[in-house]
Amino acid sequence: MTRSLGVPESAAQRKALAEAIRRARDGARPIPARVEDIQLLALGSYPAVKETLFSFLDGNQPAALQQEALMSLKGFADPDLAKNLVARWRALAPGIRPGAVNLLLQRQSFHSHLVGEMEAGRITVGELNLDLEQRRRLLRESTPEIEARAAKLIGDGEYSNRKALVEQWLAKLPPTGDAARGRAVFEKTCAQCHRVGTLGHRVGPELTGMAHRSVEDLLSNILDPNMAINPGYISYNCETVSGELETGILQAESAEAITLLQASEKKVVIARKSIRRLQSSGISLMPEGLETGLSPENLRDLIARSMALQAKVRRLDTTIHAPVAERAAIGNPLVPQLNRLKAAFER
Ligand code: HEC
Numbered sequence: 204m205t206r207s208l209g210v211p212e213s214a215a216q217r218k219a220l221a222e223a224i225r226r227a228r229d230g231a232r233p234i235p236a237r238v239e240d241i242q243l244l245a246l247g248s249y250p251a252v253k254e255t256l257f258s259f260l261d262g263n264q265p266a267a268l269q270q271e272a273l274m275s276l277k278g279f280a281d282p283d284l285a286k287n288l289v290a291r292w293r294a295l296a297p298g299i300r301p302g303a304v305n306l307l308l309q310r311q312s313f314h315s316h317l318v319g320e321m322e323a324g325r326i327t328v329g330e331l332n333l334d335l336e337q338r339r340r341l342l343r344e345s346t347p348e349i350e351a352r353a354a355k356l357i358g359d360g361e362y363s364n365r366k367a368l369v370e371q372w373l374a375k376l377p378p379t380g381d382a383a384r385g386r387a388v389f390e391k392t393c394a395q396c397h398r399v400g401t402l403g404h405r406v407g408p409e410l411t412g413m414a415h416r417s418v419e420d421l422l423s424n425i426l427d428p429n430m431a432i433n434p435g436y437i438s439y440n441c442e443t444v445s446g447e448l449e450t451g452i453l454q455a456e457s458a459e460a461i462t463l464l465q466a467s468e469k470k471v472v473i474a475r476k477s478i479r480r481l482q483s484s485g486i487s488l489m490p491e492g493l494e495t496g497l498s499p500e501n502l503r504d505l506i507a508r509s510m511a512l513q514a515k516v517r518r519l520d521t522t523i524h525a526p527v528a529e530r531a532a533i534g535n536p537l538v539p540q541l542n543r544l545k546a547a548f549e550r
Pocket residue numbers: 389392393394395396397406407408410421424425428429431432433436437452466487488489490493505
């Protein structure tokens with residue numbers, strides 16, 4: 204803990220640190236041993252260890268090393284840390300992004316770097332996926348200058364140019380939709396990436412059981428996919444050493460290879476040694492403009508379909524949990540009824 208006590212490093216400490224750096228970088232050593240070495244680096248001075256720690260913050264490195272390097276960096280307050288971290292944002296793996304966002308928000312002196320990258324468009328508000336608390340850090344708990352700049356980018360909730368489009372469509376949507384009719388639209392426009400009931404592919408989140416979400420919320424997710432990108436589904440661009448480009452959701456990572464998931468559940472496995480560059484695209488794999496060719500009725504039917512199963516199950520659920528007297532009045536055995544509904548839904 205020399206660093207925190209402000210005691211100058213002794214020659215022995217410098218030697219121990221240099222040794223830890225060498226061991227941490229040694230790819231032939233087992234991962235758990237390297238993790239321990241990275242922990243040791245947290246005790247060094249920032250200039251001495253930064254290069255090594257940042258070299259691990261690459262989507263190409265084993266996840267455990269990335270995670271540990273971020274933990275070790277957390278203890279440093281040098282603004283250069285924020286500058287370096289935001290510069291690498293697109294190369295960060297999904298698993299360490301929430302931690303990286305927290306690190307950047309944790310000190311006011313880091314905020315200007317983050318906001319600067321957002322202003323330059325190198326980090327989008329959508330891909331940061333800030334929760335309310337995190338947005339407040341920039342909007343209310345920073346310096347007046349940062350707060351003003353952040354407000355231009357974030358504004359409590361509305362931060363997208365497709366917001367107006369959502370409003371227009373919302374005004375045109377019929378009050379109710381037909382889940383059965385929605386099936387055909389879903390199959391044509393969405394099934395290559397989503398599943399509802401038994402239909403479709405699991406590339407994006409499963410859309411069954413969306414009844415707890417409002418029509419407006421779902422509409423906004425459909426028309427404005429980049430407003431908030433679910434961190435479990437960040438899209439990556441990968442360039443291989445032979446110059447090929449692949450885009451997809453980073454589905455799996457191992458020490459040897461990564462797997463990108465594309466529409467229709469197509470899996471592309473790329474060996475780590477053949478990766479030249481792996482970067483998040485900053486935009487959702489779900490394209491904007493899906494509403495082209497769809498009518499307000501089509502969209503309302505689609506939404507009805509995503510909401511249907513859960514809505515029915517929920518209604519039954521409340522009857523199951525209804526007071527005994529009410530249940531006696533209902534009379535019917537609920538389980539067969541539920542199964543019939545499910546079967547009807549899946550047809
Ligand atoms: C090329 C693939 C693709 C297509 C086509 C696509 N989506 Fe998506 N969708 C995704 C991905 C990936 C996500 C998750 C990332 C994100 O949040 O943007 C997503 C997210 C969503 C969400 C938010 C879900 C949540 O958990 O918050 C909704 C709702 C949605 N899509 C509906 C639709 C509908 C309806 C269609 C058809 C009109 C459609 N999507 C077409 C890939 C796709």
